[in-house]
Amino acid sequence: MIFKNKTDWMLWGKRLVIFIPLAWLLLFVLFPFLNIFKISFSEPYPGMPPYASILTLLDDQVIQLRLTLENYTLIFTDAIYHYSLINSILVAGSATIICLFLGYPMAYYIARQEERRQTHFLLLVILPFWTSFLLRVYAWVGILSPKGLLNNFLINWGIISKPILFLNSNFGTLIGMVYCYLPFMILPLFSALAKFDVQLLEAAADLGARPVKTFLRVTLPLTKAGILSGCVMVFIPAMGEFVIPELLGGNKTLMLGKLIWIEFFSNRDWPVASAIAVIMLLAFIVPIIALQKRALR
Amino acid sequence: MQKHKFSYSVLIFGYAFLYIPLITLIFYSFNASRQVTIWGGFSTKWYKALWQNETLLSAAWVSLKVATLSATLAVIIGVLASLVIVKFNKFKSKTFFNTLVAAPMLIPEVIIGLALLLLFVNLEKLFGWPKGGIQTITIAHATISIAYVTAIVTTRLSNVDPLFLEAAQDLGAHPIKAFFVITLPLIYPSIISGWLLSFVLSFDDVVVASFVSGPESSTLPMVIFSSIRFGLTPQVNALATLMISFVVIIIIGASILNDRQKKILTNLDETDETPTI
Numbered sequence: 135m136i137f138k139n140k141t142d143w144m145l146w147g148k149r150l151v152i153f154i155p156l157a158w159l160l161l162f163v164l165f166p167f168l169n170i171f172k173i174s175f176s177e178p179y180p181g182m183p184p185y186a187s188i189l190t191l192l193d194d195q196v197i198q199l200r201l202t203l204e205n206y207t208l209i210f211t212d213a214i215y216h217y218s219l220i221n222s223i224l225v226a227g228s229a230t231i232i233c234l235f236l237g238y239p240m241a242y243y244i245a246r247q248e249e250r251r252q253t254h255f256l257l258l259v260i261l262p263f264w265t266s267f268l269l270r271v272y273a274w275v276g277i278l279s280p281k282g283l284l285n286n287f288l289i290n291w292g293i294i295s296k297p298i299l300f301l302n303s304n305f306g307t308l309i310g311m312v313y314c315y316l317p318f319m320i321l322p323l324f325s326a327l328a329k330f331d332v333q334l335l336e337a338a339a340d341l342g343a344r345p346v347k348t349f350l351r352v353t354l355p356l357t358k359a360g361i362l363s364g365c366v367m368v369f370i371p372a373m374g375e376f377v378i379p380e381l382l383g384g385n386k387t388l389m390l391g392k393l394i395w396i397e398f399f400s401n402r403d404w405p406v407a408s409a410i411a412v413i414m415l416l417a418f419i420v421p422i423i424a425l426q427k428r429a430l431r
Numbered sequence: 432m433q434k435h436k437f438s439y440s441v442l443i444f445g446y447a448f449l450y451i452p453l454i455t456l457i458f459y460s461f462n463a464s465r466q467v468t469i470w471g472g473f474s475t476k477w478y479k480a481l482w483q484n485e486t487l488l489s490a491a492w493v494s495l496k497v498a499t500l501s502a503t504l505a506v507i508i509g510v511l512a513s514l515v516i517v518k519f520n521k522f523k524s525k526t527f528f529n530t531l532v533a534a535p536m537l538i539p540e541v542i543i544g545l546a547l548l549l550l551f552v553n554l555e556k557l558f559g560w561p562k563g564g565i566q567t568i569t570i571a572h573a574t575i576s577i578a579y580v581t582a583i584v585t586t587r588l589s590n591v592d593p594l595f596l597e598a599a600q601d602l603g604a605h606p607i608k609a610f611f612v613i614t615l616p617l618i619y620p621s622i623i624s625g626w627l628l629s630f631v632l633s634f635d636d637v638v639v640a641s642f643v644s645g646p647e648s649s650t651l652p653m654v655i656f657s658s659i660r661f662g663l664t665p666q667v668n669a670l671a672t673l674m675i676s677f678v679v680i681i682i683i684g685a686s687i688l689n690d691r692q693k694k695i696l697t698n699l700d701e702t703d704e705t706p707t708i
Contacts, residue, residue, distance in 0.1 A: 144606060152522060155512040155577070159531040162574040166546035173549055183552050236448075239441035246435060255442075257686060262449045265678045266635050268652050269671040272659050273452035276459065281469075283455060316449065374539020376638050381659060391541040398545060398642070408549070411542045423537060 167415070174408035175201040185405050205409035215410070218388035225304055225379075225389060226372035229311035230319075233368045234361065236312070237319035241360075244320075245327035256324065263317040271310050271381050278306050278382065302384025310378040315371065319364040326360020366422055373418060390414055453675060460668035477669035484666065487654055494634050494651040497565055501572035502629035506622055508573070509580025516581070517588045536578040544642030547571045551643060563645025571643045572636060576629035583628070587621035588614070624685050631678065 172188060177200065179186035190198045209215045244255040262270065277283045278300035285297040300306050330353065338348040354361075374391040383389075390410060397407035460478075464471025481487065512532050515522060522528070535543055551567050554560060561567050591614060599609040615622075637652035644650065655667060 147607065148519065151511050152515050152519065155508050155515060155532070156528065158508055158574070158577070159512075159528070162547065162550070162570060163531050163534055166550040169549050169553065170542075170546045183549075183556075236441065236445055239438035240445045243435050243438035243442045246438075253686075253690075257682070258446060259449070261679065261682060262453060264631055264682050265453065265675045266652070266671065268635065268637055268655055268659075269456065269667070269674065270452060272655075272667060272671065273456040275659065276455060277452060281466075313448065313452065316445070370537060371539055374541050376541050377656070391539055394541045394545060395638075404549065407545055411545055414542065415538070419538060 170408040170411055173405055174205055174412045175203070176405050177202050177204070178403055178405055183404065184402050205405045206413075208406060209409055209413065214388070215393070218390055218393045221304070221387065222373050222389040222391075225307055225311065225387070226369050226375075229308055229315060229372050230365050230368045232308070232312045233316050233319040234365060237316055237323055237364065238361075241320050241323035241327050245324055245330070246332075252328070256321075259317050259320050267314060268377060270314060271378055274306070274310050274313065274382055275301065278309070301382060302386060304383065304387055306382035306384075307379045307387050307389075310382040311368075311372050311375065314378065315368040318367040318371075322363035322367065323357065323360045326357040326363075330356055370419055370422060374414065456668055457672045457675065460665060460672040462665055462668075465665065477665040478673075480666050481669050481673075486649075487651070487666075487670070490649050490651045490654040493565060493648050497568045497572060497640075497650060498630045498633040500565075501569045501576060501633045502626045504569065504573040505576035505580050505629040506626045509577045509625060510584055510618075510622060512577065512581045513584040513588050516585050532581050533578055535575045536582070540575075540636070540638040541642075543575065544571070544639040547574070547639070548642040563643065564648040567643040567645070568640050568648070568650065571639050572629070572633040575636075575639065576625075576632055579628050579632065580622075580625035583625045584618060584621045587618045591617045620688050620691075624689065627681055627685055631681075 173185055176188045177186045178184060186200065188200050190200070240259070244252055244259075247255060275282075279285075280297040280299065280301065282301070284300060285294075288294045289297070300309075334352055334356070335348055338352050339345075343351065373389070374394075375389065376391040376395050379387045379389045379392045380395075383392075394407050394410050394414075397403045397410065459470075461473050461475065462469075462471055463474035463476065512528075515528060516525070516532075519525075547567075547570075551561060551563065551570075555562065561570065595613050595617070596609055599613050600606065604612065635652060636650075637656045640650045640653055641656075644653070655670065658664060658667060
C-alpha cells in the first residue's frame with residue numbers, strides 16, 4: 135500500500151478501525167445465528183456432526199437442497215416442549231415479579247440518599263453479582279437441601295416437624311433466580327428513580343394527593359421505562375437459564391434453557407436443540423427487546 | 432428516615448437476602464465436619480485439601496489463561512468498537528453494528544454456547560481450525576465480553592470533551608498520536624473496569640465453556656459444576672471463600688480507581704481555562 139498523502143493514510147486507518155470489530159462480530163455473532171437457523175432445518179444423522187448437510191452435491195450439475203420442518207413439528211406437538219415452555223414462562227415470570235416488588239423499594243430508598251451514600255449502597259447491591267454465579271447458586275443448595283440450614287432452622291423453632299422439600303422443585307429454582315437476578319432489577323430502577331424530580335412529589339402533596347395516590351399517579355408512571363428495562367433484564371436471562379434449574383430444580387424442573395442443554399448433550403439431537411434456540415430467539419428475545427426499545431423512545 | 436420506613440425495611444431485608452447465603456458459604460468452609468450443613472468445629476483442612484486437588488488446580492490454570500486472554504482480546508476489540516460508535520458519525524450501518532455488539536449481552540448463554548459450538552464444528556471441518564479447547568473457549572468468552580467492554584467504554588468515551596482532541600490535532604498531533612496521548616489516558620479507567628469485568632465473566636462461566644470446550648480441557652467452573660452435581664463438598668466452600676475474597680478486593684480497588692477518575696473528569700470540567708500540562 136502506498137499512501138499518497140496524509141488523508142489517504144487516515145482513510146485506511148479508519149477502515150481498519152471499523153474492519154476489525156465488524157469482522158469479529160460478523161464471524162462470531164451474526165454468522166453463528168444464521169448457522170443455527172440453517173441447522174434447525176436439517177435432519178438428524180448419525181455421525182459427527184450429528185446432522186445431515188442441507189446442501190449435497192449429487193453430481194457436477196445438481197445441488198440437492200434438503201430442508202425438513204420435522205424439528206419444528208416435533209417441538210410444536212410433543213407435550214414435553216409445551217410443558218417446559220409454560221414452566222419457563224411461569225418461573226421466569228414469577229421471578230421477575232418478585233424481583234420487581236423487592237427491588238423497587240430498595241432502589242427507591244437508595245435513590246433518595248445523598249450521592250456518596252448512593253454509591254456505597256449500590257456497591258453493596260453489585261458486589262454479590264461479581265462473585266461467582268455458580269457458587270452463589272451452590273450456596274442455596276446448602277440452605278435449601280432437606281438437611282440444610284433452612285429446614286434445620288424451621289425444625290429447631292418447632293415450625294415444622296418434617297423437612298420440607300425446598301430443593302429440586304420450582305420453588306428452589308424461583309428463589310435462586312430472584313437471588314441471582316435481583317441486582318439486574320435494582321440497577322435500571324435506580325437510574326430511573328434517581329432522575330425523578332422530588333419536587334413533583336411535593337407538588338402532588340400540596341395539591342392534596344395522598345402518598346399512595348401520588349405514588350400510583352406520579353412516581354410509577356414516570357419510572358415506567360426503568361420498570362420495563364428491569365423486567366426485561368430479569369425475564370430474558372431467566373427464561374434461558376440452565377445452571378439454576380439444574381442445581382436447584384432437579385429433574386422435575388424443565389425449562390427452555392435446560393431443554394436445549396439436554397437435547398444437545400444427552401440426546402445429541404443438534405437440529406432440535408437449534409430449533410428450540412431459534413424459537414426462543416424469534417418468539418421471545420427479539421420481540422421483547424423491540425418492545426423495550428420502542429417504549430424507551 | 433421516618434419517611435421511607437417501608438422502603439428502608441425492604442432494603443435491609445434485601446441486603447440480608449443477598450448476603451446471608453455468601454456468609455453461610457464462607458462460615459462452613461471452616462467446618463471440620465464433612466457434612467456441609469452441620470457444624471463440627473473449626474478447621475482449615477479443606478483449604479489444605481484444595482492445594483492437593485490436582486484436577487482443580489489444573490482447571491484453575493486453564494481458567495486463568497482463558498480469562499486473561501479473552502479479557503485482553505475483548506478490551507482491544509471493544510475499544511475499537513466504541514471508537515466506531517462514538518467517533519465515526521458517517522458510518523452508515525451503525526444501528527446494525529450497535530445491535531451486533533450488544534446482542535451477546537441479551538441472548539441466553541445456552542444459545543450463545545450452542546451457536547458458537549456449531550460454528551466451530553463447521554469451521555474445523557472446513558479449515559481444520561479452531562480445535563476445541565483453550566482457543567475456542569477464549570474466542571467465545573471474548574465475544575460475550577466485547578459487548579460489556581463496549582458498553583462501558585462507550586459511556587466514558589462519549590463523556591470525553593472532543594475539544595481536547597481537536598486542540599491536540601490543531602497543535603499538529605497525528606490522529607493516532609492524539610488517541611494515545613489524549614483519549615487513552617482519559618478513558619483508561621473504563622478500559623480497566625472493562626478488562627476486570629471480562630476477566631470475571633470468563634472466570635465464572637460454566638455454560639458457554641461446557642459447550643465449546645473440547646473433551647480435553649476443563650475450566651474451573653466446569654470442574655466445580657460437576658463436583659456440585661455429585662453432592663456437596665466443603666472443598667467447594669473453601670474455594671468459594673477464596674474466590675469471594677479475591678473478587679471483593681478487586682471490586683473495591685476498581686471502585687476506588689473509578690472514584691479518582693470521576694474527580695479528575697469533574698476537575699477538568701470545572702476549570703474554564705485550558706488545562707496546563
